[in-house]
Amino acid sequence: MPPIPVDHQTALVSRLMKACGGAYSAETRRKYFISGPQWAAAYQGQALFHAPTRPPIGFEDIIHKFAEIGIGHWTTHDTDVIPTEALGTPEQWEIVDRIKRALNDHGLKCSMVTTETFFHAVWAASPAAEAPGVREYAKFRVCNTVEIGHELGAGFTVYWPGSLGYYVQGAIDETDSLRWYADALNAACQRDIEVAKRKGRPALKHCLEAKPFEPQAEILLPTSDAMLAFIASGLLTHPEMVGLNPEYLHELMWGAAPRAALARALLAKKLFHFDINDGYRLKHDVDIGVGLVNPLDWLNVLVLLRSHHYEGPFNLDYKPPRTTSHFGVFEVSFPTSVDRFITLWEMAGEVSADPIIKQATDALRAGGPVRSTDDAEDLTRANRELLTLHELIAHRLFQILIGQHRGRVFFT
Numbered sequence: 001m002p003p004i005p006v007d008h009q010t011a012l013v014s015r016l017m018k019a020c021g022g023a024y025s026a027e028t029r030r031k032y033f034i035s036g037p038q039w040a041a042a043y044q045g046q047a048l049f050h051a052p053t054r055p056p057i058g059f060e061d062i063i064h065k066f067a068e069i070g071i072g073h074w075t076t077h078d079t080d081v082i083p084t085e086a087l088g089t090p091e092q093w094e095i096v097d098r099i100k101r102a103l104n105d106h107g108l109k110c111s112m113v114t115t116e117t118f119f120h121a122v123w124a125a126s127p128a129a130e131a132p133g134v135r136e137y138a139k140f141r142v143c144n145t146v147e148i149g150h151e152l153g154a155g156f157t158v159y160w161p162g163s164l165g166y167y168v169q170g171a172i173d174e175t176d177s178l179r180w181y182a183d184a185l186n187a188a189c190q191r192d193i194e195v196a197k198r199k200g201r202p203a204l205k206h207c208l209e210a211k212p213f214e215p216q217a218e219i220l221l222p223t224s225d226a227m228l229a230f231i232a233s234g235l236l237t238h239p240e241m242v243g244l245n246p247e248y249l250h251e252l253m254w255g256a257a258p259r260a261a262l263a264r265a266l267l268a269k270k271l272f273h274f275d276i277n278d279g280y281r282l283k284h285d286v287d288i289g290v291g292l293v294n295p296l297d298w299l300n301v302l303v304l305l306r307s308h309h310y311e312g313p314f315n316l317d318y319k320p321p322r323t324t325s326h327f328g329v330f331e332v333s334f335p336t337s338v339d340r341f342i343t344l345w346e347m348a349g350e351v352s353a354d355p356i357i358k359q360a361t362d363a364l365r366a367g368g369p370v371r372s373t374d375d376a377e378d379l380t381r382a383n384r385e386l387l388t389l390h391e392l393i394a395h396r397l398f399q400i401l402i403g404q405h406r407g408r409v410f411f412t
């Protein structure tokens with residue numbers, strides 16, 4: 001193939017996107033509680049060893065593009081849209097008004113707002129720093145986010161503590177830091193109760209998000225399970241208002257089975273919100289689009305969530321790769337992420353309705369005839385052949401994933 005002229009390249013991308021087929025309409029996409037983060041769309045490709053590869057883009061354009069794609073909800077950090085120095089000032093409320101207008105004009109809703117407690121130098125010693133002034137500032141920031149959330153009509157607020165941890169050992173007392181961090185959450189819940197009452201709105205759902213590594217060397221609340229323990233620790237004045245926003249990759253990063261982590265959150269009735277993406281075990285936070293690395297695991301995650309009637313949002317917290325252009329972010333990256341999610345969600349429905357999986361599961365639950373439950377040998381013999389069904393179910397899930405259950409065949 002000869003070199004492709006630069007001014008022909010976007011047309012080529014669009015033609016191949018069409019040729020891929022399998023795209024859902026914007027109307028279908030809007031039926032799902034899928035949210036698009038401001039920061040994901042605005043991510044310019046920068047990192048410690050990476051210069052940006054894309055130009056900046058503001059919320060007006062992003063909201064417009066999300067509307068075209070059919071992403072019905074928008075989420076943001078406070079400082080994604082409001083400069084740090086304008087937080088809490090009249091300028092903040094002017095920006096919030098502009099956001100409201102953009103959302104209204106394009107028929108989107110703001111579902112979640114979150115506080116940035118990791119980027120600015122003020123958080124160098126974490127939002128629960130020793131210096132009382134920094135901790136007061138952290139309270140101001142989370143309370144201010146609660147106010148913005150109510151103003152934008154959000155139902156959720158998320159806390160990824162970010163820099164709650166340390167680089168060097170022994171300089172902080174972890175129990176003090178956790179108490180101080182709880183103080184900020186307590187202030188946010190208290191403010192929420194007041195604002196909700198004043199505005200006649202339901203209170204927000206406050207969701208903690210764990211990440212095992214980054215941006216500190218050691219993290220005080222590294223996993224969703226650690227956060228469940230923190231919620232139940234007695235430090236929170238309103239534990240009933242606080243739940244989890246697990247992120248798929250953050251659980252995978254520490255080596256967990258994300259589906260098991262989600263199951264534990266479901267059992268605790270704390271699965272409020274879910275950040276969806278993909279990546280690799282024991283690596284950094286690569287935030288790849290949902291289903292591109294672990295589609296089989298993703299299918300199984302969605303089977304669990306469908307069968308337990310999870311109704312919260314699916315927040316597309318991924319990062320369009322640096323190789324994807326500014327044009328590609330909205331032509332390829334966002335629509336394909338949404339579509340892979342919907343396809344996997346539909347497949348999860350097929351798994352739940354599949355007669356083979358159903359019969360195999362029923363048979364496993366019935367077990368074999370047992371003479372005595374005290375007799376290990378007898379119990380083993382009674383179930384020996386049935387247990388082969390575990391692998392048969394796994395094979396069937398693979399068939400569903402690649403469409404063989406619908407007659408897709410491969411010829412040699």
Ligand code: XLS
Pocket residue numbers: 077114115158159160209211247275285317
């Ligand atoms: C970072 C987190 C972040 C949160 C919101 O790793 O995923 O994007 O979701 O602060």
Ligand code: MG
Pocket residue numbers: 160209247275317
């Ligand atoms: Mg996240």
Ligand code: MG
Pocket residue numbers: 247249250285286287317
């Ligand atoms: Mg991540």
